[in-house]
Amino acid sequence: MSRPMLRYGRQSIEQDDIDAVVAVLRGDFLTTGPAVEAFEKAIAEKTGARDAVVCSSGTAALHMMAMALDLSPQDAVVVPSMTFMGTASAVRLAGAEVVFADVNPETGLMEAGHLEDAVARAGSHRVKAAIPVHLNGWACDMNALAAVADKRGIVLLEDAAHAIGTTVAQDGRRIAVGACVRSKMAIFSFHPVKTVTSAEGGAVTTNDHALAARLRRLRSHGITHNPGDFVDRAAAFAPGGEPNPWYHEMHEPAPNYRLSDVHCALGLSQLKKLDRFVARRQALAARYDKALSPLAPLVRPVPRIAGCEPGLHLYAVLIDFAALGLDRATVMQRLRDQGVGTQVHYIPVHRQPYYRRRYGELSLPGADTYYARELSLPLFPAMQDDDVDRVAAALSAIVDCVG
Structure with missing residues (x-):
């Protein structure tokens, strides 16, 4: 099933x-x-x-x-x-x-x-x-x-x-x-x-x-x-x-x-549930960190910020798609085929047509580099621990296939 x-x-x-x-x-x-x-x-x-x-x-x-x-x-x-x-x-x-x-x-x-x-x-x-x-x-x-x-x-x-x-x-x-x-x-x-x-x-x-x-x-x-x-x-x-x-x-x-x-x-x-939801998101993120660690440096989480305890909205990873030999759309589709939805956060706003017309072409290499590698994996309080394992296994299978 x-x-x-x-x-x-x-x-x-x-x-x-x-x-x-x-x-x-x-x-x-x-x-x-x-x-x-x-x-x-x-x-x-x-x-x-x-x-x-x-x-x-x-x-x-x-x-x-x-x-x-x-x-x-x-x-x-x-x-x-x-x-x-x-x-x-x-x-x-x-x-x-x-x-x-x-x-x-x-x-x-x-x-x-x-x-x-x-x-x-x-x-x-x-x-x-x-x-x-x-x-x-x-x-x-x-x-x-x-x-x-x-x-x-x-x-x-x-x-x-x-x-x-x-x-x-x-x-x-x-x-x-x-x-x-x-x-x-x-x-x-x-x-x-x-x-x-x-x-x-x-x-x-x-x-x-x-x-x-x-x-x-x-x-x-x-x-x-x-x-x-x-x-x-x-x-x-x-x-x-x-x-x-x-x-x-x-x-x-x-x-x-x-x-x-x-x-x-x-x-x-x-x-009223904020503390519980934040704690659960942090626990899921910690499990992701451990499960995905064998995939580094091809896949790695966005680095932690010293002194910050995040109420994580997203679990974002950075993927070296060029080294992986697969474009992002292909990776997202293969994950989707395994029942794993993902998203990209975000296309740099200076790249949007309205702002290109208004301000011309801008060189913001940090934003472009982050965007080129970012992928947001499933993260929400109702997830089970084995859901994280399932996502990590799907990513691992993609990496192993091209490794």
């Missing part, structure tokens, strides 16, 4: 998650209700940030974060090329230009030298911000990046879409990614393949209460219901001084990026 296909990632939904969603469906609020605030409070507590603002997706979180910077066409934002397209698209949607940074060819992470190089290539544009990406769940060196950013007056942000549950060592303690210790804001994604899911959803964390309030306006048409923000006081307040109960104001145009109570109920239930 054939075994089920192992996808590279999938959600792990349990009965309590279902019960949480059903409870909302049976309640009074499907959206803009109490589950939203509860989810935000839980994210803030888990990350150590003062505020969390949830929204409809990780890309929405990126766009809200970019809009909150008040970017102009004269501004530029540094984005590593090794990321999902949403990181760069958010900058363009907010009206600024993107300067693509290179990455370490082994880890796929943007480093301080890459940020310096990108700033030097910005030309006449003012580099207002930089968005390092914690790829696969491994954290960038935020201290080194902050040293560059602080020196140049650059706002440092974090794309932590892969890194919920990741912690780093700092000053003798462990700091969660999203605490915004060295950044203004950080974003998360709760897509089904991420470590925890709200089906679709995202969040921005920050330690700036005023900024959090603006982010909440930006996720809901730029509308405020806060009497302290009202400008047209004659229309806003009754003769006795009380705010009119129907009144609201729009202070800037913005999308509808709200996250419903249904999604938040699922996300809150999932977030």
Whole structure:
């Protein structure tokens, strides 16, 4: 009997998650209700940030974060090329230009030298911000990046879409990614393949209460219901001084990026399992490391980052396809024939046609080298130990066939 296909990632939904969603469906609020605030409070507590603002997706979180910077066409934002397209698209949607940074060819992470190089290539544009990406769940060196950013007056942000549950060592303690210790804001994604899911959803964390309030306006048409923000006081307040109960104001145009109570109920239930899910992903990764070690140097995992305990979104390996004598598509198909699904994360964004037309041909050898070798293997909490062994055996068979 054939075994089920192992996808590279999938959600792990349990009965309590279902019960949480059903409870909302049976309640009074499907959206803009109490589950939203509860989810935000839980994210803030888990990350150590003062505020969390949830929204409809990780890309929405990126766009809200970019809009909150008040970017102009004269501004530029540094984005590593090794990321999902949403990181760069958010900058363009907010009206600024993107300067693509290179990455370490082994880890796929943007480093301080890459940020310096990108700033030097910005030309006449003012580099207002930089968005390092914690790829696969491994954290960038935020201290080194902050040293560059602080020196140049650059706002440092974090794309932590892969890194919920990741912690780093700092000053003798462990700091969660999203605490915004060295950044203004950080974003998360709760897509089904991420470590925890709200089906679709995202969040921005920050330690700036005023900024959090603006982010909440930006996720809901730029509308405020806060009497302290009202400008047209004659229309806003009754003769006795009380705010009119129907009144609201729009202070800037913005999308509808709200996250419903249904999604938040699922996300809150999932977030309670974050530590368990992270531990399971780390255990599966350790088993992969051991099982794949005989395949080195043809196949090897992305190297560990010192001081980082990752909430792994992906288990990424680097494969020397040229030495193997097989192209990546062939390897992926042979694995698929054995019931093993894989994916590539990512095509360097500077290679996308839109950015080639806008910025010309760029030489970012680290991103291109990482991309040429990367393959993401199945990783999700419901996997069994023998699933890892099955993937490793399928890869070993491919290597042995050409060895």
